[in-house]
Amino acid sequence: MLLSPFMREGMMPLPVAFISTMSRDGVRNIAPWSCVMPVLRHLDLIVIASAKKRDTLRNIRETGEFVLTLAGTDLKDKVIPTARFSPPEVDEFTEAGLDEKPSVSVKAPGIAGCYAWMECRRVREYEEERFALVLGQVLRLEVDDRVLKDDGSLDVERARPLMIMGGRKGMHFCTLKDLDAYEPFGAMFPDGKDPLERLYQR
Numbered sequence: 001m002l003l004s005p006f007m008r009e010g011m012m013p014l015p016v017a018f019i020s021t022m023s024r025d026g027v028r029n030i031a032p033w034s035c036v037m038p039v040l041r042h043l044d045l046i047v048i049a050s051a052k053k054r055d056t057l058r059n060i061r062e063t064g065e066f067v068l069t070l071a072g073t074d075l076k077d078k079v080i081p082t083a084r085f086s087p088p089e090v091d092e093f094t095e096a097g098l099d100e101k102p103s104v105s106v107k108a109p110g111i112a113g114c115y116a117w118m119e120c121r122r123v124r125e126y127e128e129e130r131f132a133l134v135l136g137q138v139l140r141l142e143v144d145d146r147v148l149k150d151d152g153s154l155d156v157e158r159a160r161p162l163m164i165m166g167g168r169k170g171m172h173f174c175t176l177k178d179l180d181a182y183e184p185f186g187a188m189f190p191d192g193k194d195p196l197e198r199l200y201q202r
């Protein structure tokens with residue numbers, strides 16, 4: 001079956017992160033965000049895609065910073081309230097009934113009750129007529145100890161990362177349940193060794 005090309009995101013599960021920012025005047029803002037991508041393996045960069053009319057984008061441009069918060073499925077009830085239009089002067093933490101988790105490297109706070117927080121600095125932007133891609137550097141990545149396994153990887157059964165599967169008329173909230181076969185990165189290379197391995201040893 002051929003689908004309309006704009007249905008591309010409905011064919012892949014996407015994360016639902018929350019981006020928190022602060023306006024120049026100190027008003028706290030939150031928005032759910034799915035167009036989020038780490039740039040390659042073992043770099044500290046991420047890209048977020050933003051429509052032009054977003055308080056989030058304006059705040060990032062004004063302050064040069066944002067916090068990308070990763071939530072579990074228990075925050076699914078906060079997605080629609082924070083996605084609805086809210087005037088820029090309204091504090092969206094208060095409006096959504098969410099508490100802040102103070103940040104260390106940036107002024108914008110993260111959201112309490114989530115499992116990971118990336119404090120980011122805007123590095124560069126790519127702008128088109130209808131959208132912008134913001135390249136951010138993760139200055140600080142903090143993860144709740146309770147969702148980490150002994151080897152430092154994410155325990156997805158505990159974290160229950162919030163995700164969506166989009167459709168024509170809406171989206172299903174979902175999470176990751178079935179971890180299948182494991183392969184070391186080295187398996188991709190002829191000598192079986194991961195050339196980036198030493199970078200992970202810290």
Ligand SMILES: Cc1cc2nc3c(=O)[nH]c(=O)nc-3n(C[C@H](O)[C@H](O)[C@H](O)COP(=O)(O)O)c2cc1C
Nearest residue numbers: 031032033034035049050051054055056083084085
């Ligand atoms: C699950 C979900 C994911 C979203 N992802 C994005 C996204 O990646 N980029 C974007 O520009 N808007 C996205 N939105 C829409 C914004 O969250 C929404 O327009 C919000 O009101 C923007 O708030 P702001 O104006 O305070 O930035 C998403 C909405 C939902 C419900």
